[in-house]
Amino acid sequence: MKLDLTSAVYDSPDARNALYRRSLTVVVCSQVFGGAGLAAGVTVGALLAQQMLGGEAIAGLPVALFTLGSAVAAFGVGRLTQRSGRRLGLVTGFLAGAAGAAGIVVAAVLDNPPLFFVCLFVYGAGTATNLQARYAGTDLAPVGSRATAVSVAMVSTTLGAVAGPNLVQPLGNLAAELGIPALAGPFLLAAVAYGLAAAVMFVFLRPDPFMVARALVGPPSPELLPPGDGALTSPRRTPGSGSGVIVGATVMVLTQVAMVAIMTMTPVQMRHHHHSLGQVGFVIGMHIGAMYLPSVLTGRLVDSVGRLPMALSAAVTLLAAGLVAGLSPGDSMPLLTVALVLLGLGWNFGVISGTALIVDWTPVETRARTQGSVDVLIALAGAGGGALSGMVVGASSYAVLSLGGGLLALLLVPVVAWQRGASRGNDVHVEVSAR
Numbered sequence: 001m002k003l004d005l006t007s008a009v010y011d012s013p014d015a016r017n018a019l020y021r022r023s024l025t026v027v028v029c030s031q032v033f034g035g036a037g038l039a040a041g042v043t044v045g046a047l048l049a050q051q052m053l054g055g056e057a058i059a060g061l062p063v064a065l066f067t068l069g070s071a072v073a074a075f076g077v078g079r080l081t082q083r084s085g086r087r088l089g090l091v092t093g094f095l096a097g098a099a100g101a102a103g104i105v106v107a108a109v110l111d112n113p114p115l116f117f118v119c120l121f122v123y124g125a126g127t128a129t130n131l132q133a134r135y136a137g138t139d140l141a142p143v144g145s146r147a148t149a150v151s152v153a154m155v156s157t158t159l160g161a162v163a164g165p166n167l168v169q170p171l172g173n174l175a176a177e178l179g180i181p182a183l184a185g186p187f188l189l190a191a192v193a194y195g196l197a198a199a200v201m202f203v204f205l206r207p208d209p210f211m212v213a214r215a216l217v218g219p220p221s222p223e224l225l226p227p228g229d230g231a232l233t234s235p236r237r238t239p240g241s242g243s244g245v246i247v248g249a250t251v252m253v254l255t256q257v258a259m260v261a262i263m264t265m266t267p268v269q270m271r272h273h274h275h276s277l278g279q280v281g282f283v284i285g286m287h288i289g290a291m292y293l294p295s296v297l298t299g300r301l302v303d304s305v306g307r308l309p310m311a312l313s314a315a316v317t318l319l320a321a322g323l324v325a326g327l328s329p330g331d332s333m334p335l336l337t338v339a340l341v342l343l344g345l346g347w348n349f350g351v352i353s354g355t356a357l358i359v360d361w362t363p364v365e366t367r368a369r370t371q372g373s374v375d376v377l378i379a380l381a382g383a384g385g386g387a388l389s390g391m392v393v394g395a396s397s398y399a400v401l402s403l404g405g406g407l408l409a410l411l412l413v414p415v416v417a418w419q420r421g422a423s424r425g426n427d428v429h430v431e432v433s434a435r
Contacts, residue, residue, distance in 0.1 A: 034133065034194065051181070051183055061390065062386075065383075066127060072376075074378075077125075078371055094126060095194070097124075105184045135355070244419070253381040256351075260381075266336065283333065312416055
């Protein structure tokens, strides 16, 4: 029956599009839950570490640990997906994230820092899986709609990701009633949310879009290429195609470092200036909303205006975020909100444009493995940004950290310029990669 289905999808553009839409719908549903899961660590991870261990220098460690864990998970999920499909890879990753979140709650109850650190590492699997799920929507997407497919998957994360931080206060109250430290409350939500995301993928992601796409590898079908698009479905056949992967990865890595560094220490900065947990949750919720909510518009812009111009937009927006955060008074919640919204928006531009470049330049035969490897780099970059952020603030100030993050994003400018030069020598891919 599987071969018959694959044959029907290959022979019929309508069947292929129906499967593409179904897969994207399943990804959307799972991402709603996944977004709620990832928000816990972002919102209260640093505060919980500070409560258990004390000191600002240690506050960036949770983000570093669960981001490092996400690096290991990204590698594993990518390899598992390449071998056994998206469904098994994503389900395994989400279940690991749920187990890690539950373990964090136990560690907080026991006041056990070693267990806390181990479970933070495992919890990172949910973050990596939530990010890798964006690729599932692109497996059967037409070339000219790949960024749009990524954006639809990402925007669906918004509901859970924004709701999570804004539930910090009620979840903290619930946790206190259960005899659990209030700051561990959001991790209760994360455990349930990641578990539900795994259940949605396990039950509904059938047939597996990646396995179908791999079975469909062959002579390019005209329907896979929009009119006038010069991209090939198998960029491995194009000399110099590796530059697109390098640039896409670099865009996402620089974007991730700048975003994570500033975001990690913002709750600590706010608490120093006597903002409530509810206010911290609101600012982080607005930040996460800006990371995902504009995705539909961003995806269309990346597909129409181009990958590289939107990467430049990411650099400018992240610089603006760093300037606003660094120059704002610590007690100004409106300005901190603006800074974190700009930070999320810049991340959104960078991740969608970088993801589209990766998908454009990788063949299905190695796509999931390459995507997993790239996400490892992104996760390691985030881990470094999270770990160093606390050290930078401890040695200097939040303002120095924010301004440094904004200036770091400007490195995207020479990266884009290099890719434009490389694409001039590659007539086959010039339309997709240089736009």
